[in-house]
Amino acid sequence: MMEEIIIPNTIVEIGNGAFLNAYDLQSLTIPASVVTIGNTAFRACYSLEFFSVNEDSSYFSSVDGVLYNEDQSILIRYPQAKTTTEFIIPLSVVIVREDAFANNFFLSSIIITENVTTLNDHAFYNCSSLTSMIIPDNVTSIGIYLFRESAIQDVTLGAGLSEISSYMFYSCNQLETIIIPDNIDSIGYAAFDGCSSLTSIIITRPSSSGLITGAVFMFINTNLQLKIYFPDQGTLDLYKLETYWSSYKEKFEVYSS
Structure with a gap:
């Protein structure tokens, strides 16, 4: 059982599924050497509370335990066991990446701010406390399985959307x-x-x-x-x-x- 992992500074890539089903993992430290993180690298890390990124990284960053790219224009991963019930996506964010909020059981409110244009596949998959969402007019692209198996009850579709994607509400x-x-x-x-x-x-x-x-x-x-x-x-x-x-x-x- 490993509750904390500090990735060695010889690692340059964290691939898809790298920490798949690492149920006991609570915190992860990413070194400056890492240049690529796969979309599904942290899927089913149900105990993960916190990401930390070496301050010398030119590719990634973390704020309050949430993982972003270096300039925080891409929200990569919100920890699945972070217990905050409301999250306002920072104004710097343009893209919410695949699986970004997947399997978080605590968030009841996620506010999508005015610069977000893209919500990728499975972004809110299995968010079991997320009951409502407003997708604002600035969002123009959405992925498949967006709300899959979530607790969503009320959703407002903004004027920037032209489709309801495949399996969006599966x-x-x-x-x-x-x-x-x-x-x-x-x-x-x-x-x-x-x-x-x-x-x-x-x-x-x-x-x-x-x-x-x-x-x-x-x-x-x-x-x-x-x-x-x-x-x-x-x-x-x-x-x-x-x-x-x-x-x-x-x-x-x-x-x-």
Whole structure:
């Protein structure tokens, strides 16, 4: 059992899966020699509380135990066992990397600030206390499995997004309602697969602005009582003719405010 690891200064790369399932690891010190860290290097490190980076590093840094690249424009990893319940992403951050907050069981609030443009794959995977999130208008790119198996119940999709990515809400069992705003052009493969409590999808975009492109299995394994609401009858009728939407036509209704 190793609770603390100080990586030797002869190491230049921490590869994908390097510390996979290091359940007892609590703190990790990264030397200045490391130039590359894989996206999934720290997956399933459930006891990890703190990252420390040698101050001479030209590639990485840490603030309050959170791991960033050198200029803190990329948030690489938030420790899975860090017990703070709210985190405001620093204004320096532009990119939230793959797995960045995955498997953190304590965070109930993550505030995405005004310079973030990209949320990568699995960024909030299995965040079991994270119940709500506002994705602001400045975010323009999102990865697959973004909220996979998280506790998300309420999410606001900003005007900068054009898609709901594949598996974005995979097995989000507490999600009951979602509003899909006018700026969304497509819904990815199995985007809501396994959302067993999802009973209401509200589409605000009228057919005059174009139909949202669907995908295979986008609403598979959702609640049997699921209703998909449209702004008017004409829009509803057009979706009935669309390949990937027509299989859900018995769930269609016109939304009445």
